Amino acid sequence: MLIENPLMEARQVTLYYGASEALRDVTLQAAPHQITALIGPSGCGKSTMLRCFNRMNDLIPHVRLSGQILYRTHDLYHPDIDPVEVRRKIGMVFQKPNPFPKSIYENVAWGARLNGYRGNMDELVERCLRQAALWDEVQDQLRKSALALSGGQQQRLCIARTIATEPEVILMDEPCSALDPIATLRIEDLMRELKERYTIIIVTHNMQQAARVSDYTAMMMLTDDRAAGTIIEFGETQRLFTTPSDRRTEDYITGRFG
Protein backbone atom coordinates (compact mmCIF):
# COMPACT_ATOMS: atom_id res chain seq x y z
CA MET A 1 0.00 0.00 0.00
CA LEU A 2 1.15 3.45 -0.85
CA ILE A 3 -0.10 5.15 2.29
CA GLU A 4 0.40 3.60 5.69
CA ASN A 5 -2.38 5.16 7.69
CA PRO A 6 -4.91 6.78 5.39
CA LEU A 7 -7.59 8.94 6.99
CA MET A 8 -10.04 8.12 4.23
CA GLU A 9 -10.05 5.27 1.83
CA ALA A 10 -12.24 4.03 -1.01
CA ARG A 11 -12.03 0.28 -1.49
CA GLN A 12 -13.24 -1.26 -4.71
CA VAL A 13 -16.05 1.20 -5.06
CA THR A 14 -18.50 0.65 -7.89
CA LEU A 15 -21.35 3.07 -8.31
CA TYR A 16 -24.45 3.12 -10.48
CA TYR A 17 -26.80 5.99 -11.26
CA GLY A 18 -29.91 3.91 -11.92
CA ALA A 19 -28.82 1.53 -14.66
CA SER A 20 -25.73 3.41 -15.80
CA GLU A 21 -22.40 2.67 -14.25
CA ALA A 22 -20.35 5.70 -13.21
CA LEU A 23 -17.51 4.25 -11.15
CA ARG A 24 -15.91 0.85 -11.45
CA ASP A 25 -13.69 -0.73 -8.85
CA VAL A 26 -12.14 2.49 -7.60
CA THR A 27 -9.58 2.28 -4.84
CA LEU A 28 -8.09 5.45 -3.42
CA GLN A 29 -6.47 6.65 -0.22
CA ALA A 30 -6.17 10.06 1.37
CA ALA A 31 -3.36 10.65 3.83
CA PRO A 32 -4.07 12.80 6.88
CA HIS A 33 -3.04 16.46 6.64
CA GLN A 34 -2.20 16.07 3.01
CA ILE A 35 -3.88 17.30 -0.14
CA THR A 36 -5.04 14.61 -2.53
CA ALA A 37 -5.97 15.72 -6.04
CA LEU A 38 -8.34 13.93 -8.39
CA ILE A 39 -7.65 14.71 -12.03
CA GLY A 40 -8.99 13.37 -15.29
CA PRO A 41 -11.08 14.26 -18.32
CA SER A 42 -14.62 15.56 -18.04
CA GLY A 43 -17.26 12.96 -17.27
CA CYS A 44 -14.87 10.34 -15.87
CA GLY A 45 -16.52 10.41 -12.45
CA LYS A 46 -14.35 12.71 -10.34
CA SER A 47 -17.29 14.53 -8.76
CA THR A 48 -19.10 11.27 -8.27
CA MET A 49 -16.09 9.83 -6.45
CA LEU A 50 -15.72 12.91 -4.28
CA ARG A 51 -19.39 12.85 -3.33
CA CYS A 52 -19.04 9.28 -2.08
CA PHE A 53 -16.75 10.48 0.68
CA ASN A 54 -19.45 12.49 2.50
CA ARG A 55 -22.45 10.53 1.26
CA MET A 56 -23.66 13.44 -0.81
CA ASN A 57 -24.80 10.91 -3.42
CA ASP A 58 -27.55 9.91 -1.02
CA LEU A 59 -29.46 12.97 -2.19
CA ILE A 60 -29.70 11.60 -5.71
CA PRO A 61 -32.41 8.97 -6.14
CA HIS A 62 -31.50 5.52 -7.44
CA VAL A 63 -27.80 5.62 -6.62
CA ARG A 64 -26.30 2.23 -5.75
CA LEU A 65 -22.84 1.75 -4.34
CA SER A 66 -20.85 -1.34 -3.60
CA GLY A 67 -17.45 -1.55 -2.00
CA GLN A 68 -16.36 0.43 1.03
CA ILE A 69 -15.68 4.02 1.92
CA LEU A 70 -13.60 4.05 5.07
CA TYR A 71 -13.11 7.00 7.39
CA ARG A 72 -10.73 6.05 10.18
CA THR A 73 -12.19 2.68 11.13
CA HIS A 74 -15.76 3.36 10.03
CA ASP A 75 -17.37 2.09 6.87
CA LEU A 76 -19.42 5.14 5.90
CA TYR A 77 -21.98 3.18 3.91
CA HIS A 78 -22.71 0.78 6.75
CA PRO A 79 -26.45 0.87 7.59
CA ASP A 80 -25.74 2.07 11.15
CA ILE A 81 -23.94 5.18 9.96
CA ASP A 82 -25.88 8.46 10.00
CA PRO A 83 -25.05 10.53 6.89
CA VAL A 84 -25.78 13.74 8.81
CA GLU A 85 -23.02 12.91 11.29
CA VAL A 86 -20.70 11.95 8.45
CA ARG A 87 -21.15 15.32 6.78
CA ARG A 88 -20.38 17.10 10.04
CA LYS A 89 -16.93 15.54 10.02
CA ILE A 90 -16.42 15.67 6.26
CA GLY A 91 -17.28 19.05 4.78
CA MET A 92 -17.59 20.03 1.16
CA VAL A 93 -16.92 23.07 -1.02
CA PHE A 94 -18.65 23.08 -4.37
CA GLN A 95 -17.63 24.06 -7.86
CA LYS A 96 -20.06 26.95 -8.07
CA PRO A 97 -20.05 29.15 -4.97
CA ASN A 98 -23.36 28.57 -3.21
CA PRO A 99 -23.65 30.89 -0.22
CA PHE A 100 -27.01 30.98 1.54
CA PRO A 101 -29.15 34.02 0.73
CA LYS A 102 -28.46 35.24 4.24
CA SER A 103 -25.98 37.70 5.71
CA ILE A 104 -22.24 37.04 5.57
CA TYR A 105 -22.23 36.53 9.33
CA GLU A 106 -25.15 34.14 9.23
CA ASN A 107 -23.57 32.10 6.47
CA VAL A 108 -20.69 31.25 8.78
CA ALA A 109 -22.69 31.02 11.98
CA TRP A 110 -25.48 28.81 10.67
CA GLY A 111 -23.54 25.60 10.27
CA ALA A 112 -21.65 26.10 13.52
CA ARG A 113 -24.91 26.58 15.40
CA LEU A 114 -26.33 23.40 13.88
CA ASN A 115 -23.28 21.53 15.03
CA GLY A 116 -23.90 22.66 18.58
CA TYR A 117 -21.18 25.31 18.82
CA ARG A 118 -21.57 26.99 22.16
CA GLY A 119 -18.68 29.41 22.34
CA ASN A 120 -18.58 33.05 21.35
CA MET A 121 -20.10 33.20 17.88
CA ASP A 122 -18.60 36.58 16.93
CA GLU A 123 -15.18 35.20 17.67
CA LEU A 124 -15.76 32.06 15.63
CA VAL A 125 -17.06 34.02 12.65
CA GLU A 126 -14.03 36.29 12.74
CA ARG A 127 -11.59 33.41 13.11
CA CYS A 128 -13.10 31.44 10.22
CA LEU A 129 -13.25 34.47 7.95
CA ARG A 130 -9.62 35.20 8.78
CA GLN A 131 -8.60 31.63 8.03
CA ALA A 132 -10.42 31.87 4.72
CA ALA A 133 -8.54 35.12 3.96
CA LEU A 134 -11.78 37.05 3.68
CA TRP A 135 -11.93 38.99 6.94
CA ASP A 136 -10.16 42.13 5.75
CA GLU A 137 -12.56 42.55 2.87
CA VAL A 138 -15.81 42.00 4.74
CA GLN A 139 -15.25 42.99 8.36
CA ASP A 140 -17.33 46.15 8.00
CA GLN A 141 -20.23 44.52 6.21
CA LEU A 142 -20.94 41.31 8.07
CA ARG A 143 -24.67 42.05 8.02
CA LYS A 144 -24.77 42.48 4.27
CA SER A 145 -26.15 39.74 2.05
CA ALA A 146 -23.56 37.20 1.01
CA LEU A 147 -24.90 37.40 -2.53
CA ALA A 148 -23.50 40.90 -2.86
CA LEU A 149 -19.97 39.47 -2.75
CA SER A 150 -17.92 38.68 -5.85
CA GLY A 151 -17.58 35.08 -7.01
CA GLY A 152 -14.13 34.68 -5.47
CA GLN A 153 -15.26 36.20 -2.19
CA GLN A 154 -18.31 33.96 -2.17
CA GLN A 155 -16.10 30.91 -2.63
CA ARG A 156 -13.89 31.94 0.27
CA LEU A 157 -17.04 32.50 2.32
CA CYS A 158 -18.10 28.95 1.48
CA ILE A 159 -14.73 27.75 2.72
CA ALA A 160 -15.11 29.80 5.91
CA ARG A 161 -18.56 28.33 6.41
CA THR A 162 -17.16 24.82 6.05
CA ILE A 163 -14.30 25.47 8.46
CA ALA A 164 -16.76 26.82 11.02
CA THR A 165 -18.27 23.39 11.51
CA GLU A 166 -14.80 22.05 12.39
CA PRO A 167 -14.70 19.09 10.05
CA GLU A 168 -11.71 16.81 9.82
CA VAL A 169 -11.79 16.42 6.06
CA ILE A 170 -12.67 19.03 3.43
CA LEU A 171 -13.75 17.89 -0.03
CA MET A 172 -13.42 20.47 -2.78
CA ASP A 173 -14.96 20.03 -6.22
CA GLU A 174 -13.18 22.35 -8.64
CA PRO A 175 -13.33 25.20 -6.13
CA CYS A 176 -11.49 27.60 -8.43
CA SER A 177 -13.15 26.92 -11.75
CA ALA A 178 -15.29 30.05 -11.54
CA LEU A 179 -12.45 32.27 -10.35
CA ASP A 180 -9.79 34.44 -11.94
CA PRO A 181 -6.07 33.58 -11.59
CA ILE A 182 -5.53 35.88 -8.62
CA ALA A 183 -8.48 34.55 -6.65
CA THR A 184 -7.33 31.05 -7.60
CA LEU A 185 -3.87 31.64 -6.18
CA ARG A 186 -5.37 32.98 -2.97
CA ILE A 187 -7.45 29.86 -2.58
CA GLU A 188 -4.42 27.70 -3.26
CA ASP A 189 -2.45 29.54 -0.57
CA LEU A 190 -5.39 29.00 1.66
CA MET A 191 -5.39 25.27 0.99
CA ARG A 192 -1.74 25.01 1.92
CA GLU A 193 -2.54 26.68 5.24
CA LEU A 194 -5.63 24.62 5.81
CA LYS A 195 -3.81 21.37 5.43
CA GLU A 196 -2.13 21.94 8.78
CA ARG A 197 -5.50 21.35 10.38
CA TYR A 198 -7.55 19.49 7.82
CA THR A 199 -7.23 16.73 5.29
CA ILE A 200 -8.18 17.89 1.83
CA ILE A 201 -9.35 16.04 -1.26
CA ILE A 202 -9.72 18.23 -4.31
CA VAL A 203 -11.03 17.73 -7.84
CA THR A 204 -9.40 19.95 -10.40
CA HIS A 205 -9.16 20.35 -14.15
CA ASN A 206 -6.13 22.52 -13.80
CA MET A 207 -2.93 20.47 -14.09
CA GLN A 208 -0.73 23.24 -12.74
CA GLN A 209 -3.00 23.57 -9.77
CA ALA A 210 -2.78 19.87 -9.01
CA ALA A 211 0.99 20.01 -9.37
CA ARG A 212 1.26 23.16 -7.24
CA VAL A 213 -0.88 22.29 -4.26
CA SER A 214 -1.37 18.56 -3.96
CA ASP A 215 0.78 15.95 -2.26
CA TYR A 216 -0.87 12.97 -3.88
CA THR A 217 -2.63 12.73 -7.21
CA ALA A 218 -5.10 10.21 -8.56
CA MET A 219 -5.58 10.05 -12.29
CA MET A 220 -9.08 9.00 -13.30
CA MET A 221 -10.23 7.93 -16.72
CA LEU A 222 -13.00 5.98 -18.37
CA THR A 223 -12.51 2.23 -18.56
CA ASP A 224 -11.67 0.76 -21.94
CA ASP A 225 -15.32 0.01 -22.68
CA ARG A 226 -16.02 3.69 -21.87
CA ALA A 227 -18.81 2.68 -19.47
CA ALA A 228 -17.47 3.94 -16.16
CA GLY A 229 -14.67 5.87 -14.55
CA THR A 230 -11.80 4.31 -12.69
CA ILE A 231 -8.40 5.27 -11.32
CA ILE A 232 -5.59 4.40 -13.65
CA GLU A 233 -2.74 5.78 -11.61
CA PHE A 234 -2.27 7.00 -8.07
CA GLY A 235 0.86 8.28 -6.46
CA GLU A 236 2.83 11.14 -4.99
CA THR A 237 2.21 14.22 -7.07
CA GLN A 238 5.90 14.86 -7.65
CA ARG A 239 6.47 11.38 -9.00
CA LEU A 240 3.25 11.21 -11.00
CA PHE A 241 3.92 14.49 -12.77
CA THR A 242 7.60 13.83 -13.51
CA THR A 243 7.62 10.12 -14.28
CA PRO A 244 4.09 8.91 -14.91
CA SER A 245 4.00 5.15 -15.18
CA ASP A 246 0.90 5.01 -17.35
CA ARG A 247 1.05 6.25 -20.91
CA ARG A 248 -2.46 7.76 -20.66
CA THR A 249 -1.49 9.78 -17.59
CA GLU A 250 1.48 11.18 -19.42
CA ASP A 251 -0.67 12.13 -22.41
CA TYR A 252 -3.23 13.79 -20.18
CA ILE A 253 -0.89 15.85 -18.06
CA THR A 254 1.10 17.00 -21.02
CA GLY A 255 -2.07 18.00 -22.84
CA ARG A 256 -1.79 15.42 -25.58
CA PHE A 257 -4.94 13.66 -24.53
CA GLY A 258 -8.21 13.54 -26.50
Add this chain to the structure above:
Amino acid sequence: MGVDNFPPMLVLRRRSRPGEWLIQGFLLLCALLSILTTLGIVVVLGRESWLFFGDEAVTLSEFLTSTTWQPAIGHFGVWPLLNATLMTTTIAMLVAIPLGLGVAIYLSEYAAPHVHDFLKPTLEVLAGIPTVVYGYFALTFMTPLLQNLFGRETVEIYNTASAGLVMGIMILPLIASLSEDALRAVPRSLREAAYALGATPLETSTQVVLPAALSGISAAIILGISRAIGETMIVSIAAGAGPSFTLNPFEAAETMTGHIARISGGDLSYNTIDYNSIFALGMTLFIFTFSLNLISRIIVERFREVYE
Protein backbone atom coordinates in the same frame (compact mmCIF):
# COMPACT_ATOMS: atom_id res chain seq x y z
CA MET B 1 -17.95 28.87 -48.76
CA GLY B 2 -20.29 30.20 -46.09
CA VAL B 3 -19.34 33.85 -46.43
CA ASP B 4 -20.29 33.94 -50.09
CA ASN B 5 -23.85 33.00 -49.25
CA PHE B 6 -24.44 36.33 -47.52
CA PRO B 7 -25.34 39.50 -49.39
CA PRO B 8 -22.15 41.36 -50.31
CA MET B 9 -22.92 44.64 -48.57
CA LEU B 10 -22.73 45.11 -44.83
CA VAL B 11 -26.00 46.66 -43.71
CA LEU B 12 -26.35 47.75 -40.07
CA ARG B 13 -29.22 50.15 -40.56
CA ARG B 14 -32.19 49.67 -38.21
CA ARG B 15 -34.78 47.43 -39.77
CA SER B 16 -38.51 47.50 -39.15
CA ARG B 17 -39.88 44.24 -37.80
CA PRO B 18 -43.71 44.35 -38.07
CA GLY B 19 -44.11 40.96 -36.36
CA GLU B 20 -42.46 42.29 -33.19
CA TRP B 21 -44.75 45.29 -33.14
CA LEU B 22 -47.84 43.17 -33.61
CA ILE B 23 -46.99 40.83 -30.76
CA GLN B 24 -46.03 43.66 -28.47
CA GLY B 25 -49.29 45.43 -29.21
CA PHE B 26 -51.31 42.33 -28.57
CA LEU B 27 -49.61 41.64 -25.25
CA LEU B 28 -50.13 45.23 -24.18
CA LEU B 29 -53.82 44.87 -25.05
CA CYS B 30 -54.09 41.80 -22.80
CA ALA B 31 -52.51 43.67 -19.92
CA LEU B 32 -54.74 46.69 -20.46
CA LEU B 33 -57.84 44.51 -20.60
CA SER B 34 -57.33 43.14 -17.12
CA ILE B 35 -56.54 46.57 -15.74
CA LEU B 36 -59.66 48.00 -17.39
CA THR B 37 -61.84 45.24 -15.96
CA THR B 38 -60.56 45.96 -12.47
CA LEU B 39 -61.13 49.67 -12.99
CA GLY B 40 -64.65 48.99 -14.23
CA ILE B 41 -65.47 46.98 -11.13
CA VAL B 42 -64.08 49.68 -8.87
CA VAL B 43 -66.14 52.33 -10.67
CA VAL B 44 -69.39 50.39 -10.38
CA LEU B 45 -68.74 49.49 -6.74
CA GLY B 46 -67.82 53.08 -6.00
CA ARG B 47 -70.87 54.57 -7.70
CA GLU B 48 -73.40 52.30 -6.03
CA SER B 49 -71.71 52.63 -2.64
CA TRP B 50 -71.85 56.37 -3.11
CA LEU B 51 -75.62 56.11 -3.55
CA PHE B 52 -75.78 53.91 -0.46
CA PHE B 53 -73.87 56.32 1.75
CA GLY B 54 -75.81 59.21 0.21
CA ASP B 55 -79.06 57.86 1.65
CA GLU B 56 -80.15 59.71 4.78
CA ALA B 57 -80.79 56.46 6.66
CA VAL B 58 -77.07 55.65 6.42
CA THR B 59 -73.98 57.25 7.88
CA LEU B 60 -70.42 56.17 7.27
CA SER B 61 -69.67 56.21 10.98
CA GLU B 62 -72.58 53.90 11.75
CA PHE B 63 -71.46 51.61 8.94
CA LEU B 64 -67.97 51.42 10.36
CA THR B 65 -68.75 51.17 14.07
CA SER B 66 -72.19 49.70 14.70
CA THR B 67 -72.66 46.04 15.48
CA THR B 68 -76.23 45.87 14.16
CA TRP B 69 -77.14 45.15 10.57
CA GLN B 70 -80.92 45.37 10.29
CA PRO B 71 -81.89 46.94 6.96
CA ALA B 72 -85.60 46.56 7.79
CA ILE B 73 -85.30 49.01 10.68
CA GLY B 74 -82.58 51.11 9.08
CA HIS B 75 -79.48 49.85 10.89
CA PHE B 76 -76.46 49.41 8.69
CA GLY B 77 -73.46 48.51 10.84
CA VAL B 78 -71.01 46.30 8.97
CA TRP B 79 -69.47 44.59 12.00
CA PRO B 80 -71.72 41.54 12.30
CA LEU B 81 -70.98 40.61 8.69
CA LEU B 82 -67.36 41.65 8.76
CA ASN B 83 -66.80 39.80 11.99
CA ALA B 84 -68.26 36.60 10.59
CA THR B 85 -66.04 36.93 7.52
CA LEU B 86 -62.97 37.47 9.67
CA MET B 87 -63.87 34.50 11.88
CA THR B 88 -64.42 32.01 9.06
CA THR B 89 -61.30 33.28 7.30
CA THR B 90 -59.15 33.01 10.41
CA ILE B 91 -60.37 29.51 11.18
CA ALA B 92 -59.83 28.49 7.58
CA MET B 93 -56.30 29.84 7.52
CA LEU B 94 -55.46 28.20 10.85
CA VAL B 95 -56.17 24.94 9.06
CA ALA B 96 -54.87 25.74 5.59
CA ILE B 97 -51.55 27.48 6.31
CA PRO B 98 -49.88 24.94 8.61
CA LEU B 99 -51.28 21.89 6.84
CA GLY B 100 -50.71 23.37 3.39
CA LEU B 101 -47.10 24.24 4.19
CA GLY B 102 -46.60 20.85 5.77
CA VAL B 103 -47.87 19.11 2.67
CA ALA B 104 -45.74 21.36 0.46
CA ILE B 105 -42.56 20.66 2.43
CA TYR B 106 -43.31 16.96 2.48
CA LEU B 107 -43.90 16.87 -1.26
CA SER B 108 -40.88 18.90 -2.26
CA GLU B 109 -38.31 17.75 0.30
CA TYR B 110 -39.26 14.30 1.53
CA ALA B 111 -41.58 12.41 -0.78
CA ALA B 112 -40.05 9.77 -3.03
CA PRO B 113 -40.63 10.55 -6.72
CA HIS B 114 -43.42 8.02 -7.17
CA VAL B 115 -45.20 9.17 -4.00
CA HIS B 116 -44.96 12.74 -5.22
CA ASP B 117 -46.28 11.84 -8.65
CA PHE B 118 -49.29 10.23 -7.05
CA LEU B 119 -50.01 12.80 -4.33
CA LYS B 120 -49.74 15.99 -6.30
CA PRO B 121 -52.49 15.19 -8.85
CA THR B 122 -54.68 13.86 -6.04
CA LEU B 123 -54.27 17.15 -4.26
CA GLU B 124 -55.18 19.02 -7.38
CA VAL B 125 -58.36 16.97 -7.73
CA LEU B 126 -59.25 18.07 -4.21
CA ALA B 127 -58.92 21.65 -5.41
CA GLY B 128 -61.36 20.96 -8.21
CA ILE B 129 -64.29 19.83 -6.06
CA PRO B 130 -67.19 22.30 -6.40
CA THR B 131 -67.64 24.45 -3.31
CA VAL B 132 -71.29 23.48 -2.97
CA VAL B 133 -70.09 19.95 -2.19
CA TYR B 134 -67.79 21.33 0.49
CA GLY B 135 -70.75 23.29 1.84
CA TYR B 136 -72.85 20.20 2.38
CA PHE B 137 -69.80 18.37 3.67
CA ALA B 138 -69.57 21.06 6.36
CA LEU B 139 -73.24 20.87 7.19
CA THR B 140 -73.67 17.10 7.20
CA PHE B 141 -70.26 15.91 8.36
CA MET B 142 -68.24 18.62 10.10
CA THR B 143 -71.10 20.09 12.14
CA PRO B 144 -72.25 16.71 13.53
CA LEU B 145 -68.61 15.93 14.28
CA LEU B 146 -68.22 19.18 16.22
CA GLN B 147 -71.51 18.50 18.00
CA ASN B 148 -70.28 15.08 19.08
CA LEU B 149 -67.01 16.55 20.29
CA PHE B 150 -68.31 19.61 22.12
CA GLY B 151 -71.95 18.74 22.81
CA ARG B 152 -75.18 19.56 21.06
CA GLU B 153 -75.95 22.42 23.43
CA THR B 154 -72.76 24.30 22.61
CA VAL B 155 -72.62 23.77 18.85
CA GLU B 156 -75.48 25.15 16.79
CA ILE B 157 -76.54 23.53 13.51
CA TYR B 158 -75.22 26.52 11.62
CA ASN B 159 -71.91 27.81 12.91
CA THR B 160 -68.79 29.58 11.67
CA ALA B 161 -66.39 26.93 13.03
CA SER B 162 -67.70 24.20 10.77
CA ALA B 163 -67.75 26.47 7.70
CA GLY B 164 -64.26 27.78 8.50
CA LEU B 165 -62.73 24.34 9.02
CA VAL B 166 -64.10 23.00 5.76
CA MET B 167 -63.08 26.16 3.96
CA GLY B 168 -59.57 25.52 5.29
CA ILE B 169 -59.66 22.03 3.82
CA MET B 170 -60.79 23.48 0.54
CA ILE B 171 -57.97 26.04 0.44
CA LEU B 172 -55.29 23.63 1.64
CA PRO B 173 -54.51 22.20 -1.83
CA LEU B 174 -54.16 25.68 -3.28
CA ILE B 175 -51.62 26.72 -0.67
CA ALA B 176 -49.87 23.35 -0.78
CA SER B 177 -49.57 23.28 -4.55
CA LEU B 178 -48.38 26.86 -4.99
CA SER B 179 -45.98 26.63 -2.04
CA GLU B 180 -44.55 23.41 -3.38
CA ASP B 181 -43.83 25.09 -6.69
CA ALA B 182 -42.03 27.86 -4.82
CA LEU B 183 -40.01 25.36 -2.76
CA ARG B 184 -39.06 23.36 -5.83
CA ALA B 185 -37.79 26.48 -7.54
CA VAL B 186 -35.12 26.88 -4.84
CA PRO B 187 -31.89 25.72 -6.47
CA ARG B 188 -30.47 22.32 -5.57
CA SER B 189 -27.14 23.90 -4.78
CA LEU B 190 -28.60 25.60 -1.69
CA ARG B 191 -29.89 22.31 -0.32
CA GLU B 192 -26.55 20.69 -1.02
CA ALA B 193 -24.79 23.51 0.81
CA ALA B 194 -26.95 22.89 3.86
CA TYR B 195 -26.56 19.12 3.80
CA ALA B 196 -22.81 19.43 3.35
CA LEU B 197 -22.66 21.36 6.62
CA GLY B 198 -24.33 18.49 8.40
CA ALA B 199 -27.89 19.81 8.41
CA THR B 200 -30.74 17.35 8.81
CA PRO B 201 -33.52 17.32 6.22
CA LEU B 202 -35.74 19.23 8.67
CA GLU B 203 -33.12 21.93 9.28
CA THR B 204 -32.48 22.21 5.58
CA SER B 205 -36.12 22.57 4.62
CA THR B 206 -37.21 24.93 7.40
CA GLN B 207 -34.10 27.09 7.73
CA VAL B 208 -32.75 27.24 4.20
CA VAL B 209 -35.32 26.22 1.61
CA LEU B 210 -38.40 27.76 3.24
CA PRO B 211 -36.89 31.24 3.75
CA ALA B 212 -35.55 31.20 0.20
CA ALA B 213 -39.03 30.44 -1.10
CA LEU B 214 -40.72 33.00 1.12
CA SER B 215 -41.98 35.33 -1.55
CA GLY B 216 -43.69 32.53 -3.47
CA ILE B 217 -45.12 31.09 -0.28
CA SER B 218 -46.54 34.38 0.93
CA ALA B 219 -48.12 34.89 -2.46
CA ALA B 220 -49.76 31.48 -1.98
CA ILE B 221 -50.97 32.43 1.49
CA ILE B 222 -52.36 35.76 0.33
CA LEU B 223 -54.17 34.04 -2.50
CA GLY B 224 -55.56 31.60 0.07
CA ILE B 225 -56.77 34.40 2.33
CA SER B 226 -58.38 36.23 -0.56
CA ARG B 227 -60.09 33.02 -1.53
CA ALA B 228 -61.35 32.54 2.04
CA ILE B 229 -62.66 36.08 2.29
CA GLY B 230 -64.46 35.77 -1.02
CA GLU B 231 -65.77 32.24 -0.52
CA THR B 232 -69.57 32.23 -0.65
CA MET B 233 -71.11 28.82 -1.09
CA ILE B 234 -69.72 27.08 1.97
CA VAL B 235 -70.61 29.91 4.33
CA SER B 236 -74.07 30.32 2.78
CA ILE B 237 -74.81 26.69 3.42
CA ALA B 238 -73.08 26.05 6.72
CA ALA B 239 -72.38 29.27 8.62
CA GLY B 240 -75.91 30.56 9.01
CA ALA B 241 -78.30 33.14 7.62
CA GLY B 242 -79.00 36.37 9.39
CA PRO B 243 -76.39 38.87 10.53
CA SER B 244 -75.58 38.42 14.17
CA PHE B 245 -72.57 39.71 16.00
CA THR B 246 -70.91 36.93 17.94
CA LEU B 247 -67.38 35.91 18.77
CA ASN B 248 -68.45 32.36 19.52
CA PRO B 249 -67.43 30.16 16.60
CA PHE B 250 -70.12 27.63 17.50
CA GLU B 251 -72.95 30.10 16.88
CA ALA B 252 -74.52 31.00 13.56
CA ALA B 253 -73.37 34.16 11.82
CA GLU B 254 -73.58 35.52 8.32
CA THR B 255 -70.53 36.65 6.37
CA MET B 256 -70.47 39.53 3.93
CA THR B 257 -70.44 37.20 0.97
CA GLY B 258 -73.18 35.01 2.47
CA HIS B 259 -75.30 38.08 3.03
CA ILE B 260 -74.78 39.40 -0.48
CA ALA B 261 -75.72 36.01 -1.94
CA ARG B 262 -78.86 35.72 0.20
CA ILE B 263 -80.08 39.27 -0.36
CA SER B 264 -79.46 39.30 -4.08
CA GLY B 265 -81.10 35.89 -4.37
CA GLY B 266 -84.42 37.39 -3.22
CA ASP B 267 -86.45 39.73 -5.42
CA LEU B 268 -84.59 42.91 -4.86
CA SER B 269 -85.65 46.00 -6.72
CA TYR B 270 -83.10 48.23 -8.32
CA ASN B 271 -81.99 51.36 -6.51
CA THR B 272 -83.46 50.48 -3.14
CA ILE B 273 -81.26 50.88 -0.14
CA ASP B 274 -80.98 47.10 0.28
CA TYR B 275 -79.75 46.85 -3.26
CA ASN B 276 -77.16 49.55 -2.78
CA SER B 277 -75.98 48.09 0.51
CA ILE B 278 -74.73 45.07 -1.40
CA PHE B 279 -72.31 47.25 -3.28
CA ALA B 280 -71.07 48.89 -0.12
CA LEU B 281 -70.32 45.40 1.21
CA GLY B 282 -68.66 44.52 -2.07
CA MET B 283 -66.53 47.63 -1.79
CA THR B 284 -65.51 46.64 1.73
CA LEU B 285 -64.49 43.19 0.49
CA PHE B 286 -62.52 44.74 -2.31
CA ILE B 287 -60.69 47.11 -0.01
CA PHE B 288 -59.82 44.20 2.25
CA THR B 289 -58.30 41.98 -0.41
CA PHE B 290 -56.59 44.94 -2.00
CA SER B 291 -54.89 46.01 1.23
CA LEU B 292 -53.93 42.41 1.90
CA ASN B 293 -52.09 42.32 -1.38
CA LEU B 294 -50.40 45.58 -0.57
CA ILE B 295 -49.32 44.48 2.90
CA SER B 296 -47.98 41.21 1.63
CA ARG B 297 -45.89 43.00 -0.95
CA ILE B 298 -44.34 45.13 1.75
CA ILE B 299 -43.68 42.11 3.94
CA VAL B 300 -42.11 40.15 1.12
CA GLU B 301 -39.92 43.07 0.10
CA ARG B 302 -38.60 43.30 3.62
CA PHE B 303 -38.03 39.67 4.50
CA ARG B 304 -37.37 37.74 1.40
CA GLU B 305 -34.03 36.07 0.81
CA VAL B 306 -33.15 36.51 -2.83
CA TYR B 307 -31.19 33.77 -4.50
CA GLU B 308 -29.76 33.79 -7.98
